[in-house]
Amino acid sequence: MDQLVRHAPAVLAAGLAVVTLRAFPFSWTGDDDSLQTAPSKAIITELEDETGDLEVENEDGSVKPVHVQWRHISCVLMDKSENVKKQVLKGISGEAKPGRLLAIMGPSGSGKTSLINVLAGQLPASNRMRLTGHLFINGLPVRNAKRTVAYVRQEDLFFSQLTVRETLALAAELQLPKNVDKEKYVDDLLKRLGLAGCADTIVGDKKVRGISGGEKKRLSIACELIASPSIIFADEPTTGLDAFQAEQVMETLRQLALDGHTVICSIHQPRGSIYAKFDDLILLSNGSLVYMGPAGEKALKYFEHIGYKCPEHENPAEFFADLISIDYSSPEREEITHKKLEQVVKIFKSQMAEALNGLEGIGDTGGVIVKSSSLKPNRPRIGWWKQFRILLRRAWLQATRDGPTNKVRGMMSVSSALIFGSIFWRMGLLQTSIQDRLGLLQVAAVNTAMAALTKTVNVFPKERTIIQQERTKGSYDLVPYLLSKLVAEAPISAAFPLAFGCLVYPMTRLHPSLSRFLRFSGIITVESFAASAMGLTVGSIAPSVEAASALGPSIMTVFIVFGGYYVNEQNTPIIFRWLPKVSMIRWAFQALCINEFRGLKFIKEKSFDVKTGEEALDRLSFGNTTLREAIVQEGRIALFWYYLTYFFLKRNKPKYQEFEALPQPSALAQCSRATGMSEEEFTDGIAKAINSRAEEDEVRERTSTLASVKEDEVELSDEGKNAL
Numbered sequence: 056m057d058q059l060v061r062h063a064p065a066v067l068a069a070g071l072a073v074v075t076l077r078a079f080p081f082s083w084t085g086d087d088d089s090l091q092t093a094p095s096k097a098i099i100t101e102l103e104d105e106t107g108d109l110e111v112e113n114e115d116g117s118v119k120p121v122h123v124q125w126r127h128i129s130c131v132l133m134d135k136s137e138n139v140k141k142q143v144l145k146g147i148s149g150e151a152k153p154g155r156l157l158a159i160m161g162p163s164g165s166g167k168t169s170l171i172n173v174l175a176g177q178l179p180a181s182n183r184m185r186l187t188g189h190l191f192i193n194g195l196p197v198r199n200a201k202r203t204v205a206y207v208r209q210e211d212l213f214f215s216q217l218t219v220r221e222t223l224a225l226a227a228e229l230q231l232p233k234n235v236d237k238e239k240y241v242d243d244l245l246k247r248l249g250l251a252g253c254a255d256t257i258v259g260d261k262k263v264r265g266i267s268g269g270e271k272k273r274l275s276i277a278c279e280l281i282a283s284p285s286i287i288f289a290d291e292p293t294t295g296l297d298a299f300q301a302e303q304v305m306e307t308l309r310q311l312a313l314d315g316h317t318v319i320c321s322i323h324q325p326r327g328s329i330y331a332k333f334d335d336l337i338l339l340s341n342g343s344l345v346y347m348g349p350a351g352e353k354a355l356k357y358f359e360h361i362g363y364k365c366p367e368h369e370n371p372a373e374f375f376a377d378l379i380s381i382d383y384s385s386p387e388r389e390e391i392t393h394k395k396l397e398q399v400v401k402i403f404k405s406q407m408a409e410a411l412n413g414l415e416g417i418g419d420t421g422g423v424i425v426k427s428s429s430l431k432p433n434r435p436r437i438g439w440w441k442q443f444r445i446l447l448r449r450a451w452l453q454a455t456r457d458g459p460t461n462k463v464r465g466m467m468s469v470s471s472a473l474i475f476g477s478i479f480w481r482m483g484l485l486q487t488s489i490q491d492r493l494g495l496l497q498v499a500a501v502n503t504a505m506a507a508l509t510k511t512v513n514v515f516p517k518e519r520t521i522i523q524q525e526r527t528k529g530s531y532d533l534v535p536y537l538l539s540k541l542v543a544e545a546p547i548s549a550a551f552p553l554a555f556g557c558l559v560y561p562m563t564r565l566h567p568s569l570s571r572f573l574r575f576s577g578i579i580t581v582e583s584f585a586a587s588a589m590g591l592t593v594g595s596i597a598p599s600v601e602a603a604s605a606l607g608p609s610i611m612t613v614f615i616v617f618g619g620y621y622v623n624e625q626n627t628p629i630i631f632r633w634l635p636k637v638s639m640i641r642w643a644f645q646a647l648c649i650n651e652f653r654g655l656k657f658i659k660e661k662s663f664d665v666k667t668g669e670e671a672l673d674r675l676s677f678g679n680t681t682l683r684e685a686i687v688q689e690g691r692i693a694l695f696w697y698y699l700t701y702f703f704l705k706r707n708k709p710k711y712q713e714f715e716a717l718p719q720p721s722a723l724a725q726c727s728r729a730t731g732m733s734e735e736e737f738t739d740g741i742a743k744a745i746n747s748r749a750e751e752d753e754v755r756e757r758t759s760t761l762a763s764v765k766e767d768e769v770e771l772s773d774e775g776k777n778a779l
């Protein structure tokens with residue numbers, strides 16, 4: 056009898072697992088009518104079906120329904136001594152249904168972005184963070200159900216000089232299978248997202264005005280849709296937009312939901328007309344769930360039922376915001392609003408617990424504890440050569456169309472050539488001209504390197520974020536990307552040192568020979584590539600443009616000091632001897648000196664005066680090196696920095712927080728019965744215990760309860776099947 060009583064919940068669980076998965080659980084507050092409606096034709100026209108993947112499309116072109124469920128998600132931040140510093144998410148459960156738009160609302164800092172990141176598998180990893188809970192896609196734990204998600208982030212990052220159509224066409228070529236008509240696909244996408252009117256306008260940036268903020272957001276959504284998403288996440292898609300643009304963006308998301316996608320967005324405080332577009336609603340406050348269920352009238356009825364009535368004609372979003380925000384205007388108000396919030400959270404928790412008790416079979420994996428995984432990057436669909444050609448086109452368009460940047464670089468090259476040309480105007484062959492030549496060649500080397508470095512560090516950190524996102528989607532590999540960038544930027548990067556050389560060489564009357572002039576230009580061009588490559592490395596490790604702009608010149612200053620002019624290599628302290636060998640300034644300066652001084656004869660006035668250029672080179676300790684050797688060294692330095700860039704880009708992939716193990720839902724339900732605690736209390740206890748080493752005993756105690764239940768459960772699951 057005792058055995059029967061213990062087995063009963065599991066039999067029930069097995070039955071319910073099947074029933075609830077079909078009927079979409081958590082329907083206690085749900086309006087399931089819309090789930091029955093057939094999704095309309097999807098934007099995505101054709102997709103490969105890989106074994107084990109969730110197919111995004113049905114054969115008739117409609118989107119396959121994807122149902123996301125999550126249970127007991129807790130996210131805790133720890134301090135250095137492993138004590139809980141902040142509970143970002145406190146045991147959040149819920150679901151997102153296909154064909155419906157789910158909005159996550161709450162005051163600033165309530166955990167909206169964190170929850171959306173967790174659900175998208177893109178919560179940035181941190182050693183000080185503990186993430187527990189379960190996430191299921193169509194009833195399968197995320198590790199078993201591969202899913203493609205579209206994640207529209209708050210910040211819109213694009214190649215600024217490409218038009219809207221080019222941006223989409225390049226993404227389509229990189230991500231879609233061969234047999235898809237890309238032109239038609241892009242045209243459809245442009246029409247669907249209301250971008251046809253600005254299809255041939257460049258995206259733009261702070262320097263050059265392009266499309267509007269709302270259009271940028273819709274372009275972000277369009278780009279994400281190419282990655283064949285089953286679920287669309289959008290983190291505060293209306294932030295920074297005016298009311299009209301915000302409305303249009305939300306309408307786009309609503310349409311995508313109507314097409315059958317599962318759409319989840321976070322939003323701060325929408326106006327009434329936007330709120331009316333939501334099908335489902337999650338209200339968060341201070342990491343706790345205040346409400347999860349249908350939006351609209353049902354949500355208002357729920358709050359009315361628990362004693363909080365929304366005044367007539369008030370925007371429900373504003374009513375909810377007032378209800379769940381803490382008022383810090385005075386200690387009394389703070390206490391009152393705090394208490395009110397605690398009460399609302401408590402009421403919802405008890406209702407949720409009731410609903411969950413009837414749904415214990417969701418996502419059951421036969422008693423096995425599953426450690427959920429975050430998203431893994433996909434593999435590119437096309438070969439390296441095709442990737443290279445597509446990326447080359449993009450890099451070329453970006454580099455050549457960037458008028459303001461090229462203009463500034465051109466003006467800097469010309470103005471510095473004119474300044475140095477005037478300072479070192481027509482150097483003769485007197486003894487004093489030796490110092491002048493050395494000074495000019497040194498400033499030419501420093502100026503070239505600094506110009507190339509500055510340009511790169513100002514641009515690359517932003518581009519790195521784009522390529523990391525694209526690579527996570529599996530658009531392309533790093534090698535074709537870096538090669539395409541190098542090839543596309545080479546002619547432009549060479550043009551500026553050439554312009555500098557063309558002016559400064561004749562003005563200063565450096566060694567007057569065409570071949571020497573060509574070599575001079577060649578040396579500073581190679582140096583410019585080396586400095587750009589160093590800029591790429593700095594940009595690939597620095598967290599922001601500001602950090603890269605501080606780090607790059609600091610490293611370059613060291614190379615300038617050991618650039619062959621200020622410190623003689625032989626007098627360099629032993630521990631710094633390696634620095635001149637890796638200084639691009641030194642090798643460029645050395646090559647420029649060899650090119651300039653070899654074969655030059657100076658006017659000798661005193662017996663100890665330098666007579667030939669070779670003697671001057673000897674005094675600099677440059678006498679034993681050939682020009683070829685110096686240029687080869689410079690080339691090696693460029694390759695070294697390119698390799699480091701590759702290495703850091705490869706290594707510094709975005710890392711996402713993984714879930715820590717928690718009991719399976721059905722086992723959890725039994726544990727909750729066995730201990731007399733609610734599921735939330737039990738999970739919170741385990742989550743806290745995982746988070747604190749000081750509570751190891753508690754973990755042991757609770758996991759032993761779980762183990763005893765699990766043993767029964769394997770047996771019971773079979774019984775459940777038989778019973779069914």
Ligand SMILES: Nc1ncnc2c1ncn2[C@@H]1O[C@H](COP(=O)(O)OP(=O)(O)OP(=O)(O)O)[C@@H](O)[C@H]1O
Binds near residue numbers: 163170
């Ligand atoms: N990695 C982290 N380190 C420190 N604090 C964090 C981290 N992640 C989240 N938090 C904190 O957790 C809370 C919730 O953050 P989250 O960004 O999810 O809130 P939000 O509701 O999206 O806020 P907003 O509307 O202002 O964007 C905030 O107080 C935030 O400072």
